[in-house]
Amino acid sequence: MLIYAIAGIIFLYFCAESIFLIDMIQSMTGYGKASCEYNGKKIVVEVKSLNSKQLDLIARITGSYKEKELDLRTEIAKKLERGKIEFTLSVENAGSESATKINKAAVESYYQQIKTMANELSIEAPTNWLSLLLKMPDVMTVENTELDENEWASTLKTVNEALDNVTEFRIQEGKSLKKVFDQNIDNIEHLLSQISLYEGERIEKIKSRIQENLQTLREKLDYDENRFQQELIYYIEKLDVSEEKVRLKQHLDYFRETMQEQLAGKKLGFIAQEIGREINTLGSKSNHGEMQKIVVLMKDELEQIKEQVLNVL
Numbered sequence: 001m002l003i004y005a006i007a008g009i010i011f012l013y014f015c016a017e018s019i020f021l022i023d024m025i026q027s028m029t030g031y032g033k034a035s036c037e038y039n040g041k042k043i044v045v046e047v048k049s050l051n052s053k054q055l056d057l058i059a060r061i062t063g064s065y066k067e068k069e070l071d072l073r074t075e076i077a078k079k080l081e082r083g084k085i086e087f088t089l090s091v092e093n094a095g096s097e098s099a100t101k102i103n104k105a106a107v108e109s110y111y112q113q114i115k116t117m118a119n120e121l122s123i124e125a126p127t128n129w130l131s132l133l134l135k136m137p138d139v140m141t142v143e144n145t146e147l148d149e150n151e152w153a154s155t156l157k158t159v160n161e162a163l164d165n166v167t168e169f170r171i172q173e174g175k176s177l178k179k180v181f182d183q184n185i186d187n188i189e190h191l192l193s194q195i196s197l198y199e200g201e202r203i204e205k206i207k208s209r210i211q212e213n214l215q216t217l218r219e220k221l222d223y224d225e226n227r228f229q230q231e232l233i234y235y236i237e238k239l240d241v242s243e244e245k246v247r248l249k250q251h252l253d254y255f256r257e258t259m260q261e262q263l264a265g266k267k268l269g270f271i272a273q274e275i276g277r278e279i280n281t282l283g284s285k286s287n288h289g290e291m292q293k294i295v296v297l298m299k300d301e302l303e304q305i306k307e308q309v310l311n312v313l
Contacts, residue, residue: 024171024174024175024178024259024260024261025174025177025178025259025260025261025262025264025265025268025312025313026167026170026171026173026262026312026313027051027170027173027174027176027177027311027312027313028049028050028051028052028083028084028265028312029049029050029169029170029173029311030047030049030083030166030167030169030173031047031048031049031166031169032046032161032163032164032165032166032167032168032169033047033162033165034158034159034161034162034165035158036154036155036158038150038151038154038155039151041091041092042091043089043090043091043154044088044089044090044092045088045089045155045158045159045161045162046087046088046162047076047085047086047087047088047163047165048085048086049080049083049084049085049086049170050083050084051083051310051311052083052084053082054082055077055080055081055082055083055085056083056085057076057077057085057087058084058085058086058087059073059076059088059089060086060087060088060089060090061087061088061089062089062090062091064091064147065089065091065147065155067147068147068152068155071156072089072159075156075159075160075163076163079160079163079164079166079167080163080166080167081263081313082263082265082313083313089155101140101141102139102140102141103138103139103140103141106136106138106139107133107134107136107139110133110136110139111129111133114126114132170313173311177308177311177312178259180304180308181255181259181268181308182256182259184301184302184304185252185255185256185305187297187301188248188252188275188279188298188301188302189249189252191294191298191301192245192248192249192298194294195241195245195282195291195294196245198288198290199241202239202286202287202288202291205288206239206287239285241281241285241286244278244281244282244285245282247274247278248275248278248279251271251274251275251278252275254271255268255271255272255275262313263313264312265309265310265311265313268309269306269309272305272306272309275302276299276306279295279298279299279302282295283295283296283299
């Protein structure tokens, strides 16, 4: 009984670990390859994935599997969701006989057309005829054989294996992206904490500057001191950045939370835009050299985030 209990605990541990791996951001960059053998044929599936705003699938599928292209596209879209995907399914014949044939009619047609064109244009005809003609479209043809259910089942299993490999690759890349984002967010948060060091000094400098300017005009201007104080308070309140600091901190926390979700790329992009708005407002309100330097450093960290967010699924 103890052995079964230990086995159960280990099983639950690995299940929890796999769930943790899935419930986090993934990169759109990935690569997967798988192969199998069936009746003397080697079936090879290769999948490459890069970032894209939507699913952009390029499928290169060997002749006998063309009838299954729609099924394959559906399977790829279901598993990979988004990205620029290059999918290749090829078949290598292990036997001595090949299903590839030379289309003699096409070769003769191309030969006559090229020869005629060379005479009409008074240009030298090619010397390497065979090499040239074999490269022309539709010269090499493949005799399509009907795809049986067992072969398709074996192929589909191989396709799913390759797609799973891409997903695993994306998860690992997602871990790396998360580390980068964590560092960027931590840096912005640290810079945000430094703003409070200059807020009091900034307000006093603004008040002093306004009062000094008014003092020079005191002889020429007649103004109500109480009204001036009211207007000064209103102006200072307009320059207060407390709300921007609170909202920026909330956006940073929300960014961290969202990194635990699947398919978070677009959402993280929107949050990054909101972070940018608060940083820009801080910059426009700062009126202080050191605070503006902090804002510039924040923007640098945010630009790194925006660049990498484009790679998130």
